[in-house]
Amino acid sequence: MSEAPRPRVAVVVFPGSNDDRDAALAFEQLGADPVLVWHAEAELPEVGAVVLPGGFSYGDYLRCGAIARFAPVMAAVKQFAGEGGFVLGICNGFQVLCEAGLLPGVLRPNESLSFVCRDVALRVERADTPFTSRVEAGGRLTIPVKHGEGCYFADEELLAELESEGQIVLRYEDNPNGSIAAIAGIVNRDGNVFGLMPHPEHAVDSLLGSSDGALVLGSLVDAVRERLPAPA
């Protein structure tokens, strides 16, 4: 029996990214081949998904993610997303996706003004996305957060739209940052771009407390694998 094919996943590295290697390691462990892509690249290599990792891209100057969206690679990421490619933004990556207009809304300083760094319980609102297929709807995940600006904000109109379109994928059970409607992660309307504040790549080994993050990243690996051309 042949082994399952290892799909290629790009992990973008911005100056100030610091979870890029953890993300790459996690994907490797989950059966994918990660490719680190420097922010100055104008093109993406041949990959099935793109990950924008956590960290403090460009020092978080002006607003988190506000400068990273001008990185040359972001034009390629936008095109990739526009063509239906899977894009996952974790923490700072989520902030970048919002600033780049690939996801609606914005991440603001935590209501407490304190940096939060701990495991949080998440409720899975949708299990029918490429990022949550390994989880059950209504299921519960334990994944760590570590951020100072993770307070998701959408105005009334946008929030109503997110709710009615079913774009809210994850909610906090005990809101750590003041996010509106306890939102921890959302997808775009087409469902191929996902951003979340918690760090699934830091929860892929039960030795470190939880392996629930592997369910999220593993779902993405499954989704990418499904799109691979059938072996001849």
Next chain:
Amino acid sequence: MRATVLVRPKPGILDPQGEAVQRSLEQLGFPVEEARVGRVVDLELDLGDTDRTRAELERMCEQLLANPLIESYEITVAE
């Protein structure tokens, strides 16, 4: 030409930074009811006339200097 852009959290948007400043001022004995914290961007630019400069500054605010979802901005152009 010198221009100044003042970026503020929109009314109704929670401003935890402003709240912390307000509480600290009260602790110092200043009776402050509300504080809101924004950001100032001073720019030196040469785009010819004032109208054009204003229009360009407006675009800069919409595209980068402010996030229109949560922030309002005010542009001042020095003659």
